[in-house]
Amino acid sequence: MNVVPPPIKTDPEQPSQSMYADHVTVYPKSVDGPVRRVKWAILFVCLSIYYLLPWLRWSRGEGKPSQAVLLDIVHRRFYMFGAEFWPQDIYLLTGLLILSAVSLFLVTSMFGRVWCGYACPQTAWTDLFMLVERWVEGDRNARIKLDHAPLSLNKLARKSAKHLIWFGIAFWTGGAWIMYYIDAPTLVREFWTGQSSAGVYGFIGLFTATTYVLAGWSREQVCTYMCPWPRFQASMLDEQSLIVTYQDQRGEPRSVGKRHDGNTHLGDCVDCGVCVAVCPTGIDIRDGIQLECINCGLCVDGCNSVMKKLGLPPGLVGWDTLADQKLRKQGKPREVPHYLRPRTMIYMAALGVAMAAMVVGFFSRPTLAVEAQHDRAPLFVMTRDGGIRNAYTLKLTNRLATANFDLSIQGLGNADLTVAESGVAEAPVLHVVGPGDDVVAYRVLVHVTTPALENGSHKFNFVLKNLQTGKIATYQSVFLGPGIAN
């Protein structure tokens, strides 16, 4: 049997190929245009929030942190402006993560990789580091020249200056991260006076190093090789998603060095290479949709500026959907992108549900709560006079600062209460001081002298009343006595 192998040619000029590729440095050229300006604006807003938010103060009264946004792990409280979160509210964090994920899915299926191109921290800090690089070393050609030049005082000075500034930004970035966990002014004072913990120095060092390496050195390598998101977001994209594309039916054949003489058909692309030069990931958008493309649209700005000079209409490189592109190739009119399609509607519905659950969850957090756990052994105790005593572990939760409470019982006749080992005499209403902004457990003894129980048990409510606010919390528990069914 003769099997004919597929037509594969041996290239005599490239007899051996390495299994590992050398890193090709990308030298993105600066570009100006609406897209670039939008990117600068987003970068400015996002990074300003990141760096400045920890310094925003918020008055919460005595004994409370005065930082507007503070994740106080040590004291187990998260502060977000007027809201205060307890560890019990962790489900809200789960909700927030779900919300973020679904939002990302929705935005991606509608507008493509806008997250990657505009809002991703890797993109923002890389942009910032490139800005510094351009400012110190010059634009694309100057940088290529400098990198290939032999070591000189000028090269040394420029390289040192760049890395020094990079390091400064990285340090500020790493430090700002810690400021979300430790009061910012305190952290700065303790950091420079050597009073911070080893953990603080360690984490600031770690985040400084990661910022410096990821934004200064790794850049597009993070997106191409490290980030999982480009790999699986393909499942959110379809032919209706907006992507940055090259209009090959208009651009081809490329007309470099040729004149439009009317005889031969020539495309609008003059093969100037600006789209490749400005690309921060170093790809050629004209090769079609690629994993490496973060959809930042800088090539759109680049190409449009060239088209303007040539007097040709813009949009040779621009946002488009694959479906639309196909229609145009067939000579059919453009279609408005189908933003509403089953995929996006499902994402919107999921987003709506998650958001509603979050809002309900957030506003229904109780400021006052009482929970009771009945003692297991003994279930009840008979007293000498024939009365019955039950013991409960009561957990009082109070999110307000100061509080005086009355603890009483509802629906159990003439019950008397006391706290074990408190030395306080039994009384129908128990006055409790505190807990202020805390959870406190008490072992409470409930004594009924003439119990009326059905089948050895009786349901009743613990009632906790905040004497300052008048707010009441109740918890249904059960009182047990002789005759209880085992």
Add this chain to the structure above:
Amino acid sequence: MPTDIEKDEISGQYTTGHEWDGLHELNTPLPKWWLYTFYLCIAVAMAMFVLLPSIPWVHSYWHGTLGYSSRKVAMAEYAKMESLHADASRKIAAMSLADIRKDPALLETALTAGRITFANNCQPCHGAGGQGRPGFPNLADDVWLWGGKLSDIQTTVTHGIRSSDPDTRYSAMPTFGDDILTAQQIQQVADFVWVNFYGHAEPGVDTAPGAKIFADNCAACHGDKGQGGRDFGAPPLASHVHLYSESRDTIVAQVTKPRLGVMPNWGAKLDPATLKSVVLYVHSLGGGEE
């Protein structure tokens, strides 16, 4: 079988030179720095092999140059907890029971220690949570044989009841069935206790003879109103709580040939801090008196 490196016309990529039944593998190179991180990981792993316990020998293992062992870490943690515990123990041993109660943090420590001590030593007889069982008093109710104040409980726990301790609490109810009272008299006094103190209506039963026998023989310890006598560890009879069980036969049996409970003198076994802790715990169960 690696063959020649070839160029694929369709993708423009080179192959790895591997070929299986006509299938050629395209070479999609990994970035070199990624390869170097693998090398780095190997180097770190080798360093950890040397620094940390790693290779098992036949009878021992390579301990590592740092001398790390997870057991050492655990024991250090344990020693730290022990020293914390020792501080609290010293305080509890030095302070009076009343003062410990005034220090909420120390009281919490003592009650926790007391709960564990109780479970290890007292629970077999007195039951979980001090709920008691026939012959072994419930410690959570308001009936005490020898007293329910902190000092009373401390004495009882330290010296025991009818124990080998010279200062033990001691009393012995006479064996009335042994020629002190006749069988008929015992039935009569049982009638009296059953009706008057336990509160069971028995129409047609004459309690007068029993009342006289009670006054002559029992009231000295159990009280003329059956209120009990803590000086003698005599249980109250006018009560809804009974040490053995609530039946007339039990009264007869107890009068005829009393069972006398014994409790060990824990002062010989428990250190002062532990003993105080368990006293506080018992006091906290619900029946503690001021």
